[in-house]
Amino acid sequence: MSLRNxxxxxxxxxxxxxxxxxxxxxxxxxxxxxTDFYKNAQGEKVEDTQWHNLVAFGKLADxxxxxxxxxxxxxxxxxxxxSYEDKEGVTRYISExxxxxxxxxxxxxxx
Numbered sequence: 260m261s262l263r264n265x266x267x268x269x270x271x272x273x274x275x276x277x278x279x280x281x282x283x284x285x286x287x288x289x290x291x292x293x294t295d296f297y298k299n300a301q302g303e304k305v306e307d308t309q310w311h312n313l314v315a316f317g318k319l320a321d322x323x324x325x326x327x328x329x330x331x332x333x334x335x336x337x338x339x340x341x342s343y344e345d346k347e348g349v350t351r352y353i354s355e356x357x358x359x360x361x362x363x364x365x366x367x368x369x370x
Contacts, residue, residue, distance in 0.1 A: 264337040264338055265335065266335065266336050266356050267334070268293055268311060268333070268356065269293070269333045269364070270291040270292050270293035270311070270332070271291070271292050271329055271330065272289050272291060272292075272330050273290035273292050273310065273328070274289060275328050276289045278324055284317050284320075285316070285317070285320045286315070286320055287314070287320035287321075287323040287324050288313065288314050289313050289323065290310050291310070291311045291312075291313050291356075292310055293308070293309050293311065294307065294308045294309075295309075312353065312354070313336070313356050314355050314356070314357055315361065319359070319361055322363070325363060330363065331364040332363055333361070333364055335358075335359055335360040336356045336359045337357050338354060338356060339354070339355055339357045340352065340353070
């Protein structure tokens with residue numbers, strides 16, 4: 260993996276992993292929430308959650324699909340920006356993390 264485009268995240272999956280099967284393999288997709296905490300100007304603790312789109316292919320997709328909604332995982336990958344045309348013909352842009360390493364850490368959260 261190139262150090263010029265490297266992303267390392269630890270967070271919790273936001274939904275069940277979606278699997279797309281192709282003729283030559285499969286793709287796994289899931290959202291990942293990462294949360295930071297800081298104090299605002301009034302000294303109050305503020306929670307800041309960011310959502311990331313993850314995609315994995317091949318054997319990494321097999322591993323990612325083992326993650327349940329709310330499970331803590333660690334990933335390394337690279338940031339990929341792409342565009343596509345939706346059903347109405349509008350060009351949409353998306354940023355996602357193409358997973359190159361994955362580690363299933365904890366169990367599902369208890370809500």
